[in-house]
Amino acid sequence: xFESAKFIISKLAKDRTSLVGACxxxxxxxxxxxxxxxxxxxxxxxxxxxPERLLGPSMSHFFGTDRMxxxxxxxxxxxxxxxxxxxxxxxxxxxxxxxxxGLIAGYNKNWISDGLMRVSDIFLAVPQIILxxxxxxxxxxxxxxxxxxxxxxxxxFWARLVYAETRSALTExxxxxxxxxxxxxxxxxxxxxxPNISSSIIVRTTIGMGGTILTAAALGFLGLGPPAPSxxxxxxxxxxxxxxxxxxxxxxxxxxxxxxxxxxxxxxxDGLRDILDPRTRRSHDG
Amino acid sequence: MxxxxxxxxxxMIITFTISHIIPADPVAFFxxxxxxxxxxxxxxxxxxxxxxxxIQLVNYLIGVTQGDLGISIYTQRxxxxxxxxxxxxxxxxxxxxVFFSTIVGVPLGVFAAVYRNSFLDHFLxxxxxxxLAIASFWLAILFQLLFAMELQITPLQGRIDGWGxxxxxxxxxxxxxxVADWESLKSALSHLVLPTLTLAFPAMATIVRFTRAGVLDAxxxxxxxxxxAMGLPxxxxxxxxxxxxxxxxxxxxxxxxxxxxxxxxxxVEAVFDWPGLGLYAVEAILNSDYNAIMGFTLVTGAFFIxxxxxxxxxxxxxxxxxxx
Numbered sequence: 001x002f003e004s005a006k007f008i009i010s011k012l013a014k015d016r017t018s019l020v021g022a023c024x025x026x027x028x029x030x031x032x033x034x035x036x037x038x039x040x041x042x043x044x045x046x047x048x049x050x051p052e053r054l055l056g057p058s059m060s061h062f063f064g065t066d067r068m069x070x071x072x073x074x075x076x077x078x079x080x081x082x083x084x085x086x087x088x089x090x091x092x093x094x095x096x097x098x099x100x101x102g103l104i105a106g107y108n109k110n111w112i113s114d115g116l117m118r119v120s121d122i123f124l125a126v127p128q129i130i131l132x133x134x135x136x137x138x139x140x141x142x143x144x145x146x147x148x149x150x151x152x153x154x155x156x157f158w159a160r161l162v163y164a165e166t167r168s169a170l171t172e173x174x175x176x177x178x179x180x181x182x183x184x185x186x187x188x189x190x191x192x193x194x195p196n197i198s199s200s201i202i203v204r205t206t207i208g209m210g211g212t213i214l215t216a217a218a219l220g221f222l223g224l225g226p227p228a229p230s231x232x233x234x235x236x237x238x239x240x241x242x243x244x245x246x247x248x249x250x251x252x253x254x255x256x257x258x259x260x261x262x263x264x265x266x267x268x269x270d271g272l273r274d275i276l277d278p279r280t281r282r283s284h285d286g
Numbered sequence: 287m288x289x290x291x292x293x294x295x296x297x298m299i300i301t302f303t304i305s306h307i308i309p310a311d312p313v314a315f316f317x318x319x320x321x322x323x324x325x326x327x328x329x330x331x332x333x334x335x336x337x338x339x340x341i342q343l344v345n346y347l348i349g350v351t352q353g354d355l356g357i358s359i360y361t362q363r364x365x366x367x368x369x370x371x372x373x374x375x376x377x378x379x380x381x382x383x384v385f386f387s388t389i390v391g392v393p394l395g396v397f398a399a400v401y402r403n404s405f406l407d408h409f410l411x412x413x414x415x416x417x418l419a420i421a422s423f424w425l426a427i428l429f430q431l432l433f434a435m436e437l438q439i440t441p442l443q444g445r446i447d448g449w450g451x452x453x454x455x456x457x458x459x460x461x462x463x464x465v466a467d468w469e470s471l472k473s474a475l476s477h478l479v480l481p482t483l484t485l486a487f488p489a490m491a492t493i494v495r496f497t498r499a500g501v502l503d504a505x506x507x508x509x510x511x512x513x514x515a516m517g518l519p520x521x522x523x524x525x526x527x528x529x530x531x532x533x534x535x536x537x538x539x540x541x542x543x544x545x546x547x548x549x550x551x552x553x554v555e556a557v558f559d560w561p562g563l564g565l566y567a568v569e570a571i572l573n574s575d576y577n578a579i580m581g582f583t584l585v586t587g588a589f590f591i592x593x594x595x596x597x598x599x600x601x602x603x604x605x606x607x608x609x610x
Contacts, residue, residue: 122296125594126587127549130567134304134583137571214421218553221423222568237424241557244427245435255424263419 011275018271024264032080039074045231054247064249067239068229075231076253082143082232083261086216087209090150095205098155102162103189107170117163120156128153129215136224143226146219150212161204165197172196199276207269210262217258233258290595297587298350301580302343355581360573365581369563374456375445376555376562380547382482387490387543392529392536394490395497399505399532400524402498410494417491422550426484426557433480440479443559447473481558485550489543496539500532507531537601541594548586 012018036042040060049069057064063072101120105113123131128150135149166189169175178192219225220234228235233254240250337345349356355365398410434442441447451462451470458474461467504510505528513523555564563582570578 118292119296122293122300125293125297125591126583127545127590129549129552130583130586131300133552133567133571134301134579137574137579138304138576210419214419215549217421218423218549221421221553222556222571224571234421234423237421237427241427245431248431251424251427255421255428258421258424259416259419262421263415266415266419 008272008275012271015271015274017267018274021264021267021269021271024260025268028080028084028261028264031077032084035077035081039071039077041071041074042078044070044074045078046229048229054243054250056247057249063253064247066236066250067243070229072236072250072253075236076233076257079231079233079236079254079257080261082226082230083213083216083258086143086147086150087212090147090154090212090216091205091208093147093151094154094208095158095201097151098158098160099162099194099201101155102159103166103193105159106163106166107185107189107193113163116159120159123153123156124160128211129218132215132219133222133224136219141224141227143230146216146225149219149224150216154208154212157208158201158204161200162197165200166193169193169196203269203273203276206265206272210265210269213258213262213265290591293591294588295347297591298347298584299343301583301587302346305576305580306339306342350584355584356577358570358575358578358581360570360575360578365578368566368578369581369585371456372561372563372566375560376551376564378457378459379478379481379485379555379560379562380544380551382478383485383489383547384543386482387486387493390486391490391493392497392533395494395536396501396524396529396532398494398498399501402502410498414491414494417488420487422484422488423553423557425487426480426554429480429484430557441473441477443557445474445477445561446470447477450474481554481560484557485547485554488550489546492539492543492546493536496536497532500534500536501528504528504531534601537597540600541590541597544590544593548590 012022031038040062047070049065052065052069053067055061055065055069061071061073063076066072066075098120101116105116107113131153132146132149135152136145139145139148170193174196175188175192178188183192216225217232217234217237220232221238223235223238225232225235228239236254237251240247240254243250346356353366355369357363358365358368361368394410398407401407430442433440446458448470450458451467451474452465454461454464459471459478462471462474501524505524510523510528513527514520551562552564552567554560555562556568559565563586567579567582569575570582
């Protein structure tokens with residue numbers, strides 16, 4: 001296990017694009033962790049200074065100030081916490097729901113596994129953001145409900161993936177051998193199948209983060225995310241619209257932030273896939 | 287194929303459940319603070335909210351089969367009529383985006399594969415990675431800032447200036463062509479530019495990626511080697527034989543691309559004030575119009591399922607190996 005981790009890291013370090021992706025992700029995590037130390041005006045997440053509203057970028061306000069006179073740079077740093085919390089928890093819950101369902105449906109061949117897969121097909125039949133909008137709207141705008149809406153709409157991706165991988169693992173000799181040795185279904189699924197399909201799950205999870213962050217930002221933009229005065233990035237872009245084109249800096253910082261973070265996860269995910277999942281290797285050099 | 291109807295019914299049950307688990311009472315919310323208990327009861331009876339949940343579900347399902355999605359609490363009109371009136375605007379925009387992203391994306395994908403690892407290929411890789419990472423609502427705002435506000439060469443938002451052409455099909459471009467209303471045609475086209483570009487960008491990125499991968503796969507096959515040995519001009523090989531095989535992979539991604547476009551349409555229409563289905567959904571969100579949101583979810587879901595069904599059938603026709 002340790003050896004393979006070392007192998008993956010050394011491979012990733014040689015791939016320039018995944019290195020860029022890894023740096024972007026690391027940057028996001030550091031910013032989220034140390035937001036209170038890095039922010040010049042940490043109190044501006046909740047405090048307003050109306051006399052200083054809509055000031056352009058300067059040495060005292062790197063990214064300018066918003067409609068309430070708060071420092072946009074400080075608010076963006078705290079917004080990173082919201083983004084990372086939403087993405088990590090929503091994806092974590094999706095994996096925790098989707099992987100067991102996929103394992104059970106893939107290991108068994110009866111009406112339960114058919115039923116589980118049909119239900120996940122229904123969820124996959126609609127673009128994720130549409131269902132997420134419906135759920136988030138019904139529950140009301142808050143961080144918790146965005147996480148709930150995203151988890152409820154994203155779990156079928158893992159269920160489908162794990163189902164397909166489990167089905168193909170069942171034909172392998174090592175699974176047959178452990179069944180023949182009398183291992184219980186739980187033991188076969190968790191200790192034999194799961195470790196062997198974990199690389200596909202890791203790749204899917206990394207790439208899924210980017211899409212989830214975009215959907216979460218879109219929900220925030222539509223007013224379904226955490227309510228004001230939350231420094232959520234999507235909401236900040238929505239707020240900026242009535243002050244364009246004069247306050248051009250207002251939407252720039254959150255837009256670039258979303259772009260860089262999603263790009264980071266996409267690049268890193270592509271790199272991971274090349275190493276862990278050679279079947280779907282992107283045709284680099286023909 | 288067989289699963290089309292059960293999937294739709296499942297989708298209906300999910301949307302119905304979502305809209306009815308809420309503790310909030312949409313009727314009381316709409317009736318206002320001064321409504322008496324009797325008035326609220328009367329409104330409930332009117333929308334059928336006074337019956338038990340399973341009866342409401344059955345009534346909803348029966349209604350849907352008859353094309354009845356309920357009445358919008360906000361517009362006070364049947365939701366199916368509202369959606370139908372908004373459909374042409376979204377279809378016009380989506381069609382333009384599909385057209386644009388294909389006509390630009392496929393050739394770019396071919397060039398990226400043929401001149402792989404060239405400057406063009408690297409540039410296109412950066413472009414496609416950006417296309418999938420950028421938030422479409424932010425891209426829309428950037429376009430507005432640059433083209434509508436600074437350069438003032440396109441309209442800021444909306445679908446047309448004035449009343450538009452005589453409504454025949456509801457598609458402004460078609461209608462203005464039919465009645466030869468050139469002013470409306472020009473206005474409709476200029477209003478389409480920015481929303482189309484915004485919507486097409488991520489779809490184009492996906493098409494470039496898949497076309498490039500498909501061409502690279504095909505270019506190394508034996509029949510290409512054979513054709514080269516036969517002395518066929520390389521342009522003919524690439525644009526006729528290789529592209530045809532490469533596009534099989536791209537066609538199967540149409541479902542994915544429609545997903546990108548439908549999801550994008552909601553936010554793009556909101557930014558550009560484009561009077562289509564997406565804007566209707568956003569308005570419904572702002573007005574807590576649950577029935578309308580569920581109607582929108584159901585109709586887009588059904589549309590998406592149909593597209594995927596057609597793609598499956600098309601795939602079988604183009605590539606007989608996948609049947610069975």
